[in-house]
Each structure stands twice: as structure tokens, then as C-alpha cells.
Amino acid sequence: MFYSQNRKEQRKFLANAWQKFLSNKSLEPIEVELTSIIKIHPEYQKLINDIELDYFPESGEVNPFLHINLHLSLREQLSINQPKGIRNYYDKIINKVKDPHEAEHIMMECIAEMIFLSQKNNTVMDHKAYISCLDKHAK
Numbered sequence: 001m002f003y004s005q006n007r008k009e010q011r012k013f014l015a016n017a018w019q020k021f022l023s024n025k026s027l028e029p030i031e032v033e034l035t036s037i038i039k040i041h042p043e044y045q046k047l048i049n050d051i052e053l054d055y056f057p058e059s060g061e062v063n064p065f066l067h068i069n070l071h072l073s074l075r076e077q078l079s080i081n082q083p084k085g086i087r088n089y090y091d092k093i094i095n096k097v098k099d100p101h102e103a104e105h106i107m108m109e110c111i112a113e114m115i116f117l118s119q120k121n122n123t124v125m126d127h128k129a130y131i132s133c134l135d136k137h138a139k
Contacts, residue, residue: 011051011065014038018048037071040101044068067109070108083127092138 017031018038027035044064047053055063081087093103102132110133120123 002051007065008051010069011048014068015048015051018045030094033070033072033075037068037075041068049097068110070111071104074104074107074111083131086134089131089134089138093134098136107134110134 014034017027017034020027020031021035021038038048041064044067047064048068051065055061055066057063077083077086077091090103090107093106094100096099097103097106110130113124113133114127114130117129
């Protein structure tokens, strides 16, 4: 259910996983990963219960659902080392910033930029630009 294209279903899944965690209920592996991300973002813990709320980046708002999903996407990439070598970039960035959470945020900016440009230009995602962005931050 988590990999639905339906925004409301995705948000509901995330909110339900958090509620299950808070109630000490058994979690599926994907829910364990999601709740580990939510735990390091206390500023989002109450927001994720409102699955109907809209967020406007142009007004400086951060969409907690998008942010959590970007963490999840990056962690999945790291777990399978795809794109090839991404784990190397992660290690280099951690070595540079000395904080795994900050390293994830830096890398997530590269993912977000790739997605934004793809949507803006109505093109496929430019994985070379993604790797170039990671490379810039790893130096």
C-alpha cells in the first residue's frame, strides 16, 4: 500500500505507521524505517496526522510527507547501492560533515533538485545530474 500513487493513501500509511509506533503495536519493516525517520524529526510528529494539509514551498513551508519520503528513498538507494557508487558518496559526505542525518539532507537536496527539474521540464530524471550534484558535495 505504501507505494501507491495516491497522495492521500501514502500519507495515511505514514500517519498510521506513526500511530502504531506510538501505541507499541507491531510494525512491518517499511513502517520501522518510516518511524525511525519520523523519530529524528520531532517537528513533523504532530503534522503527519493531518493528511489533508497542503504545503507551499514558495512560502517557505516544508512538506513533512515529502521530506520523510525523500529520506526513505535515499535510504533505499543506499541499501542497494543504486545508483552504483551512491554509498561511496554517502560515506564521503558523512566524513565531511560528521553527521549522518545532515549527510542525508545534503543528498536529499540532490534528489529533490533532480525531481524538480524533471517535472519542470517534463523530462525523465537526469541521473547524471544527480550524481554530479552528489560529487560536488562529496569533495
